[in-house]
Structures are given as structure tokens and as C-alpha cells.
Amino acid sequence: MLRIALLGAGRIGHVHAMNVAAHPELTLVGIADPLIENALSLTKLVGGRAVKDPLEFIEDDSIDAVIIATPTDTHVDLMLRAARKGKAILCEKPVDLNLNRAREACEELKQRNARVMVAFNRRFDPSAREIYQAIAEGEIGELHQVMITSRDPGFASMEYLSHSGGVFRDMTIHDFDMARWLLGEEPVEIFASASRLLKPELAKNNDFDTIMVQITTKSGKQCHINGSRQARYGHDQRLEVYGSEGMLLNDNQRTSSIRRYNARTTESRPPLVHFFLERYAEAYRIELNEFVLAINHATPMPITPYDGYRALKLAECAQRSAETGKPVNVED
Ligand SMILES: NC(=O)c1ccc[n+]([C@@H]2O[C@H](COP(=O)([O-])OP(=O)(O)OC[C@H]3O[C@@H](n4cnc5c(N)ncnc54)[C@H](O)[C@@H]3O)[C@@H](O)[C@H]2O)c1
Known part of the structure; x- marks a missing residue:
């Protein structure tokens, strides 16, 4: 079982939480959201711990992977922090709002051989x-x-x-x-x-x-x-x-x-x-499964x-x- 945490409990976080909870090879350790009521209402549905600070999960060595479903301007920072801790990462689109920051992040992730998948669900x-x-x-x-x-x-x-x-x-x-x-x-x-x-x-x-x-x-x-x-x-x-x-x-x-x-x-x-929640429901499930397969089989994202x-x-x-x-x- 892979131990996974979800960062961000908004619209798309909800989709990921439900799919993680239903996946037979994943344990949802918890959900982080500074708006703690968002994290709490979602953990009530799918289980796991609700916390305010995503770093609690990123710093936790017992967690294998994180899903980044936070606002776009937080993606690069969370991705780099999680990669430095050796986590596998499924990060929502877009990578960032600034092209230079996105390029620099890509370079660091490549140097680290980080296991990152960008969630272009379509x-x-x-x-x-x-x-x-x-x-x-x-x-x-x-x-x-x-x-x-x-x-x-x-x-x-x-x-x-x-x-x-x-x-x-x-x-x-x-x-x-x-x-x-x-x-x-x-x-x-x-x-x-x-x-x-x-x-x-x-x-x-x-x-x-x-x-x-x-x-x-x-x-x-x-x-x-x-x-x-x-x-x-x-x-x-x-x-x-x-x-x-x-x-x-x-x-x-x-x-x-x-x-x-x-x-x-x-x-x-x-x-x-x-x-999108209805139209791409199956795509989100397959996306998560492909992420898990790539981790478990050590194949490219x-x-x-x-x-x-x-x-x-x-x-x-x-x-x-x-x-x-x-x-x-x-x-x-
Ligand atoms: N792939 C898709 O189909 C799809 C669909 C919708 C949104 N998205 C992407 O997902 C991201 C989130 O969009 P959304 O519509 O769910 O937004 P949203 O505003 O509904 O939810 C974002 C959540 O993240 C929380 N948050 C803010 N900063 C955080 C942090 N540092 N750590 C943890 N949680 C934090 C907010 O409190 C909020 O609950 C965006 O980047 C968006 O582009 C992708």
C-alpha cells in the first residue's frame, strides 16, 4: 500500500480524495488545507487526518506520495519541497503561472530524478x-x-x-x-x-x-x-x-x-x-491509477x-x- 496525502481540499481536491479512498493500493493518510473546515469536511467523507499545514505531510517520512490540488501559484513551491523529501507527486495543472519559474522548477525536478506527474486528466x-x-x-x-x-x-x-x-x-x-x-x-x-x-x-x-x-x-x-x-x-x-x-x-x-x-x-x-467533474470522472480515476502504476513499476510518469x-x-x-x-x- 502506498501512503498518500492530499494537499488542497477544494473542487478538484474533492475528486482526488474520493478516487484515492476508492483505490485498492492507496492509503489516504490525510488532507491538508489552511481552510481547515475544507479539510475536515472532506476527511469526514474519506477518512484520514485533517491538518492546516501541507508541510506536516511533506515532512513526514512515512508518506510516499502527495497530490497537489492547491491554487496554481502554490504548485511550484509545494512540488519542490515534496521532491526534496523524495515524495512521488501528482500535481494539478498548470505547473505555475510564470514560465521562468516553471522552467527552473522543471530543471530542479529533473536533476533530482523526481517522480512527478502533471495532471492533464483529459x-x-x-x-x-x-x-x-x-x-x-x-x-x-x-x-x-x-x-x-x-x-x-x-x-x-x-x-x-x-x-x-x-x-x-x-x-x-x-x-x-x-x-x-x-x-x-x-x-x-x-x-x-x-x-x-x-x-x-x-x-x-x-x-x-x-x-x-x-x-x-x-x-x-x-x-x-x-x-x-x-x-x-x-x-x-x-x-x-x-x-x-x-x-x-x-x-x-x-x-x-x-x-x-x-x-x-x-x-x-x-x-x-x-x-468537468462529471465529464471527466473516469479520466480522473484512470489518471490516478496510471500514477500509482508508474510508482509501483518504477516506469516513467x-x-x-x-x-x-x-x-x-x-x-x-x-x-x-x-x-x-x-x-x-x-x-x-
Ligand atoms: N485537472 C482539472 O480538471 C482541474 C479542475 C479544476 C481545477 N484544477 C486545478 O486545481 C487547482 C485547484 O483548483 P480548485 O478549483 O480545486 O480550487 P479551489 O479554490 O476550489 O480549492 C483550492 C483549495 O486549496 C486550499 N489551499 C490554498 N493554499 C493551500 C496550501 N498552501 N496548501 C494546501 N491547501 C491550500 C484552499 O483553501 C482551497 O480549499 C488549480 O491549480 C486548478 O488549475 C484542475
Whole structure:
């Protein structure tokens, strides 16, 4: 049994806590959160000790691994402290809000041979994995284009948004990682258009709510991402990959597969699953299991801090492109 502690008992911490508690090879030692009531209410559900200070678990030599589910601006510090104590680490995205800090952290983690996985959960979504596998097996020939639609059903709180680093670093970061993973090549150029159609007040953080991004790789492969912080009809998560021999399309998931026909409507279907907690529930479970497998079998972590750094780099370039209205060379 691996002894594990959870740092951060908020929205995503809740998901990790439930999955750790249900995993047959993990013992949840406890949950740390400076808002102790958050830690306490979660330990009531899943067991373990509730503490205020994450260092209590990081300094504890009997603990093998930590999950970092704290606000983004705390990730690097907690990750480095846990790595210096030899812990395996599952760290939420994004690695940091600052690219230089993320790069320096990656270098230290590499030097230490630290066992760190960055939690880009969408790579573990069963349909995304199927698409990745089909591309690898040549089912659509040479891959030419990736199209990603990524719209949230609604805004997080303004308090969360003000610390999030903006839509590209916080939300589209998942899609930047998906783009790199599916394209199989590093992007060399990004052009981003971004607007504030829903919340003009985002301007004070230089943030946006509605975005379109175009990515090109060295060989000329392309990716298009469109995103919004608020789609009234639910969590819109579609993926299309197009190649020389065909196309693969992953549509949205719904709460039921029944289609209704009557005098008023044809093919009426139930709503989309509400948000990331529901849409990616299986992906979070698989993500945790892959982390445990990599620790137990001493195999490479499936997603590394370097992947986290590269996705952040794309987010920074997209932000710069949106602010200047010009395409950005990714290596500049
Ligand atoms: N992979 C995903 O699908 C996904 C989804 C949501 C959030 N996230 C990421 O997870 C992180 C947390 O997001 P959230 O939505 O759960 O935020 P949240 O605000 O709901 O929860 C964060 C929790 O961390 C606690 N906290 C703050 N500082 C801490 C510290 N030093 N040590 C321990 N706990 C601390 C807060 O009190 C709070 O309870 C962010 O980096 C976010 O980008 C990832």
C-alpha cells in the first residue's frame, strides 16, 4: 500500500480524495488545507487526518506520495519541497503561472530524478485515448489537423479567476496539452484572438472569456482551438482529427443516449453532462491509477513537468498574441 496525502481540499481536491479512498493500493493518510473546515469536511467523507499545514505531510517520512490540488501559484513551491523529501507527486495543472519559474522548477525536478506527474486528466479520457491510439495505428493516414472545442458551462468565481492566470493558462492549457499530444510535434507558431463578450470586468486582469487559437507545427500540421468560459447548454467538449485517409470525431457526452420524437420536436436529446467533474470522472480515476502504476513499476510518469512547461509556454504565447494581435513564434 502506498501512503498518500492530499494537499488542497477544494473542487478538484474533492475528486482526488474520493478516487484515492476508492483505490485498492492507496492509503489516504490525510488532507491538508489552511481552510481547515475544507479539510475536515472532506476527511469526514474519506477518512484520514485533517491538518492546516501541507508541510506536516511533506515532512513526514512515512508518506510516499502527495497530490497537489492547491491554487496554481502554490504548485511550484509545494512540488519542490515534496521532491526534496523524495515524495512521488501528482500535481494539478498548470505547473505555475510564470514560465521562468516553471522552467527552473522543471530543471530542479529533473536533476533530482523526481517522480512527478502533471495532471492533464483529459489525456486519460477513454475517447481521447482511443483517438490517440487510432492516429498512432495510422487509421487516418497522415494527421493534418486537430480541431478542439472547449467551452465551460459557466464561470468560476471572480476570486478564483483573479488567481487563475487567465483563460489561456487556466483553461485552454488543457487544450494546448491535448494539441501537443495529438499532433505529436511541437507547435512553432500560434495566433490567438480573444474577446471579453461576457464579462468586460476581466480586463482588469488582462483576461478574456472567448478565444480562438490557431497552432502550426514545423511540418505544417495545424490545430484550431475554440473556447468560451460560458456555454449555456453545458460543458462543450468536442474533438476532431483529420488526416490523409480519414477523420475521427468525438462528440459530447450526454446524460442519456435516448432521442425523443414527438409532434413538437424531432431528435430531441437530453442535456450535455454538466461540467468537468462529471465529464471527466473516469479520466480522473484512470489518471490516478496510471500514477500509482508508474510508482509501483518504477516506469516513467506518463505526463512530465516538461509537458506542463511546454503547455504553459503555449499559453504564454497565446496571451501575447491576443494582446498584440500578431502571430507569435513559439521559440521567441
Ligand atoms: N485537472 C482539472 O480538471 C482541474 C479542475 C479544476 C481545477 N484544477 C486545478 O486545481 C487547482 C485547484 O483548483 P480548485 O478549483 O480545486 O480550487 P479551489 O479554490 O476550489 O480549492 C483550492 C483549495 O486549496 C486550499 N489551499 C490554498 N493554499 C493551500 C496550501 N498552501 N496548501 C494546501 N491547501 C491550500 C484552499 O483553501 C482551497 O480549499 C488549480 O491549480 C486548478 O488549475 C484542475
